[in-house]
Amino acid sequence: GPDLPPGLPASPPNYQLNPVKTLKTNLVGTINMLGLAKRTRARLLLASTSEVYGDPEKHPQSEDYWGNVNPIGPRSCYDEGKRAAEALCYAYKRRSNVDIRVARIFNTYGPRMQMNDGRVVSNFILQALRGQPLTVYGEGDQTRSFQFVTDLVSGLIALMASNYSQPVNLGNPDEHTIGEFARTVLSLANSSAPVHRLQPAKDDPHRRKPDISVAKRELAWQPTVLLRDGLLQTIHYFRHRLSVDEKPQNEL
């Protein structure tokens, strides 16, 4: 199969390609970084995830919710890996007073995202631009809440500048079903591609939406970019990349 990109991929098809490597990156990688932070007295940022909430029984998800993760399912290498990474952060903090910040990052998109990593935003934009069927897994009534990359970056900067060392959700609470999201992408991309329903993905979280009251209170942060505006910028980027990459050789 294809090689994993360096670092830890967040895309389900990618991290499921090599579940052992995904667990090792989270466990050994986080231990290495916490050891380094301890020795150098550096502040450490853990890029955690909404996946710690699993297929949530609480909606929207706030930081005090402990989650509903299948410990042996196909997503567990990622979900349990990130949960263990959080546990390691708080163990090092208690034991050695390491200065940690923990961001629970919800679905994020924007220009320069990986185009072929198999996640919903990149899949739907590529399919819409190529006039291929949009692949909706299951009924399309599952929901996600998409955050534009610049909002995430400002949240991470505010978190690192703050004195708050408990986990913080960073995401956009604007929630959409995947079926609705497919129609939005088609309309913004001016595409008449059809929508196809495929098999549902196993253990796919049914609903996901961040409760961001902690980030508002502790960081005075909230997202500002509307889905429509962020998607238009992202579609523009994909269109440009496709026109460069797919130009016939003799025109270059």
Ligand code: UDP
């Ligand atoms: N999804 C889909 N078609 C695709 C890719 C994803 O319907 O081509 C759905 C997927 O089942 C999930 C949602 O879109 O409900 C978000 O999936 P993604 O892989 O982007 O990230 P996740 O939030 O699950 O980590």
